[in-house]
Amino acid sequence: DTEVTQTPKHLVMGMTNKKSLKCEQHMGHRAMYWYKQKAKKPPELMFVYSYEKLSINESVPSRFSPECPNSSLLNLHLHALQPEDSALYLCASSQSQGVASYNEQFFGPGTRLTVL
Amino acid sequence: AQSVTQLDSQVPVFEEAPVELRCNYSSSVSVYLFWYVQYPNQGLQLLLKYLSGSTLVKGINGFEAEFNKSQTSFHLRKPSVHISDTAEYFCAVSSTGTSYGKLTFGQGTILTVHP
Numbered sequence: 001d002t003e004v005t006q007t008p009k010h011l012v013m014g015m016t017n018k019k020s021l022k023c024e025q026h027m028g029h030r031a032m033y034w035y036k037q038k039a040k041k042p043p044e045l046m047f048v049y050s051y052e053k054l055s056i057n058e059s060v061p062s063r064f065s066p067e068c069p070n071s072s073l074l075n076l077h078l079h080a081l082q083p084e085d086s087a088l089y090l091c092a093s094s095q096s097q098g099v100a101s102y103n104e105q106f107f108g109p110g111t112r113l114t115v116l
Numbered sequence: 117a118q119s120v121t122q123l124d125s126q127v128p129v130f131e132e133a134p135v136e137l138r139c140n141y142s143s144s145v146s147v148y149l150f151w152y153v154q155y156p157n158q159g160l161q162l163l164l165k166y167l168s169g170s171t172l173v174k175g176i177n178g179f180e181a182e183f184n185k186s187q188t189s190f191h192l193r194k195p196s197v198h199i200s201d202t203a204e205y206f207c208a209v210s211s212t213g214t215s216y217g218k219l220t221f222g223q224g225t226i227l228t229v230h231p
Contacts, residue, residue, distance in 0.1 A: 004159070042206055042221035043160070056218075090159055103148070103210055105219060107159035 004108035006091050012114045015081060021111045023074040023091030031055075031097035032074040033105065034066060035090040043090055049074060050097040081115045088112050118143040118211045122222035130230050131199055137192040137225045139207035149190040150208040150219070151181055160206065166190060177201070202229045 004025045013019050023032065031050050035043035048056035049068040063085075065077040074091055092105040123138040141147060148167050152160040164175025171183040181192045190207060207222040 006159075040224075042224055045218060092160075103219075104150075104162060104165060105160075107152075107161070109157075109159045112157070 004091055004093055004106050006089075006108035006111050008111060009109070010112045010114075012116065013078065013081065014116050015083075017081075018077070018079045020078065021076040021089055021091075021113075023076075023093075023108055024072055025093040025106070026072055027093060027095075027106065028071075029093035029095055029106070030071060031094045031103075032068065033092040033094075034074070034076055035092065037088040037090055037110070039087075047076075048097060055097060078113075081113075083115050086113055086115045118147065118209050118220050120207050120209050120220055120222035122205075122207055122225050124225050125223065126226045126228065128228045128230060129197055132196045134195050135193065135197050135201075135227065137205050137207075137227065139190045139192065139222060141188055141190065141207075141209045143209060143211045145211050148210045149181075149183060150210070151175065151179070151190075151192050152206045152208060152221075153177075154204045154206065154224075156203070163192070163205075197227070197229045199229050199231060201227060203227060 007022045033048050034046040037043045045058050046060045047066045052068045063080050067075040088110040090110045091108040094103050094105045119142050121140045129135045150165045151163040153163050154160050163179050164173045166173050166183045174180045179194050183190050204224045204226050206224050208219045210219050
């Protein structure tokens with residue numbers, strides 16, 4: 001199984017709402033990533049979890065809160081978002097975070113988020 | 117620091133014609149290079165990667181790329197494209213200098229294959 005799944009596929013939320021994005025993989029990967037992708041732009045790294053611990057936070061605003069409950073699951077909790085946060089949110093996983101030879105990242109299909 | 121430049125933002129081509137998507141990188145240390153494809157409303161799929169060894173790398177769907185260290189390039193080629201190759205293609209670099217193998221993406225090239 002080389003699949004990363006993400007739910008929901010689409011999400012529309014108001015600026016006062018609280019919602020969560022979910023990502024799951026069953027490849028035994030120990031590194032998981034959240035990316036944000038605006039239209040016609042490349043993915044931008046937000047967070048990296050390694051062995052269920054937050055390893056990297058790319059200066060992401062606190063209205064985005066990641067969580068890694070176990071080695072297969074990665075959540076992104078959203079609160080008080082702004083319209084400019086509307087984007088495709090991609091989850092990825094890799095065997096480990098370290099040496100690039102193991103760093104082939106497998107991406108999920110993404111969640112299309114619209115903030116009204 | 118590492119960076120990637122994809123020289124063409126859009127490449128139109130006719131079906132069964134050859135195509136080359138250009139990618140140049142900069143890094144002060146050894147690099148690992150990747151090409152990803154993104155179909156509309158989907159995530160990214162790895163096409164191919166260069167880690168070490170032979171500079172000519174073959175990937176999925178008939179794509180190949182050549183690592184040229186002297187020219188710091190990693191151009192993607194396909195000898196004959198299909199309509200189904202219409203997608204956005206991202207070149208990415210990861211270097212040994214970073215502590216966590218961070219992927220840095222280029223701005224993307226939209227390949228449009230016309231019948």
